[in-house]
Amino acid sequence: MVFVDLETTGATGTVDRITEIGIVEVNEEGEVREWSSLVNPQTPIPGFIQGLTGITDEMVAGAPTFAELAEEVLSRLHGRLFVAHNARFDYGFLKNEFKRLGLDFKASVLCTVKLSRQLYPQHSKHNLDALVERHGLHMPARHRALADAAVLWQFWQVLQRQIAPDQLQQAVSQLTGRSSWPVHLDPALLEALPEHHGVYLFYGDNDLPLYIGKANNLRQRVLSHFSADHRASKEMNLSQQVRRVEWIETEGEMGALLKEAQLIKQWQPIHNRRLRRSSELCTWRLVPMRKGDEEGLQPELAWARDLDWGQQDAVYGLFGSQRDAVKTLREIAESAQLCLVTLGLDKVPAGRPCFGYQVHACSGVCVGQESLAAHSARLQTVLSDWQVKTWPFDGPVMAREGDSWHVLDAWCYLGSAHNQADVQALLRQGRPAFDKDTYKILVSWLPKLGSVISVNDGEVYSVPLPASS
Numbered sequence: 001m002v003f004v005d006l007e008t009t010g011a012t013g014t015v016d017r018i019t020e021i022g023i024v025e026v027n028e029e030g031e032v033r034e035w036s037s038l039v040n041p042q043t044p045i046p047g048f049i050q051g052l053t054g055i056t057d058e059m060v061a062g063a064p065t066f067a068e069l070a071e072e073v074l075s076r077l078h079g080r081l082f083v084a085h086n087a088r089f090d091y092g093f094l095k096n097e098f099k100r101l102g103l104d105f106k107a108s109v110l111c112t113v114k115l116s117r118q119l120y121p122q123h124s125k126h127n128l129d130a131l132v133e134r135h136g137l138h139m140p141a142r143h144r145a146l147a148d149a150a151v152l153w154q155f156w157q158v159l160q161r162q163i164a165p166d167q168l169q170q171a172v173s174q175l176t177g178r179s180s181w182p183v184h185l186d187p188a189l190l191e192a193l194p195e196h197h198g199v200y201l202f203y204g205d206n207d208l209p210l211y212i213g214k215a216n217n218l219r220q221r222v223l224s225h226f227s228a229d230h231r232a233s234k235e236m237n238l239s240q241q242v243r244r245v246e247w248i249e250t251e252g253e254m255g256a257l258l259k260e261a262q263l264i265k266q267w268q269p270i271h272n273r274r275l276r277r278s279s280e281l282c283t284w285r286l287v288p289m290r291k292g293d294e295e296g297l298q299p300e301l302a303w304a305r306d307l308d309w310g311q312q313d314a315v316y317g318l319f320g321s322q323r324d325a326v327k328t329l330r331e332i333a334e335s336a337q338l339c340l341v342t343l344g345l346d347k348v349p350a351g352r353p354c355f356g357y358q359v360h361a362c363s364g365v366c367v368g369q370e371s372l373a374a375h376s377a378r379l380q381t382v383l384s385d386w387q388v389k390t391w392p393f394d395g396p397v398m399a400r401e402g403d404s405w406h407v408l409d410a411w412c413y414l415g416s417a418h419n420q421a422d423v424q425a426l427l428r429q430g431r432p433a434f435d436k437d438t439y440k441i442l443v444s445w446l447p448k449l450g451s452v453i454s455v456n457d458g459e460v461y462s463v464p465l466p467a468s469s
């Protein structure tokens, strides 16, 4: 185990820097090694933090930089259980410092705040000062890294005296995610799972994914599949079949959603419910009709695969099957007293009123009591709530999320790019089939982005577009 504490220039791991590292290493034999160093943060330390820690700009001016210490720190942390108070803070800071050097640091993490909360639920305070007071720990210099790390080691020794070994082991396993990790899965995967946006794929014995999911925090989401409180029979069944986990990190949630929808369509994993092929997707469009001398509009079923979603006339509803489409249109028609025969949904001998007219559920266009024009206008009005949005841009666009660009065209997700060459490669691959999930993701996410850029001419469109366009 390594008990770790850091002092920093502030609270944000991506911006602020480390000013001191304290590490207490304890090996299997119980041998203890202490190590600490001031770190030159290469940036001024804010005055109030100098006051809090007693670490001043002068003290760190001659200290080694993190880059100079990285190898030493890594060798001390490598392969150990990383124990810290509010561990996410210290772990996150170190990860960021290593990342600046191009190093990928990963460890199994145990947070002593969470551990204290779990083992002493009767207490409400679990900050370091509360622990020191409650357990009579020795604290020579609060807010210095090695002193704080040493207090955590003392706390651990208290736990070994006060808590039954089984109970302590169980709490640690649970907090580090080890307890729920399936035995047939490589434990190294658990360490490697990032706490980041992305898509994960569960595989069984072959190369077809069993399940594909999206996560804002890959590590938490994957672990939740295996944890005790999710052991409904279905999850249990899945977690027993998983032999391998892969993941793709994304810049944000939108990218994860798009990638998930894309991969599910591509692989159709047996544990994903959304199995329906895009090719079965259908919608209603309105086509001209004649009835005697009158002209009007009639719904016609259209298959998504046959439509050009880039420049589609108005269409209404997205349905997984013809049956769903007909059922929904019947319901809409009945609630609006439209004529099912005139809509082509029912048949009666020519010149006869429809069944709906006989029970006062049709306004009577079939027997000349309503004009076909009026009936058509009402049809258009009730369908307007169901209208699928037309792709509002003149061709493909790029939508920015973090450092990546999502390339989108006609409600389709072509992929994500990091540079112009990527974008061109995606365009060459062409558009995938229209897909309802991707459509829904884009309709809800594009307005959140504020603007997109046209691939064709680099013009910036703001989203949502003004009503006139």
Ligand SMILES: [Zn+2]
Binding pocket: 338, 339, 340, 341, 342, 353, 354, 355, 356, 357, 362, 363, 364, 365, 366, 367
């Ligand atoms: Zn009728």
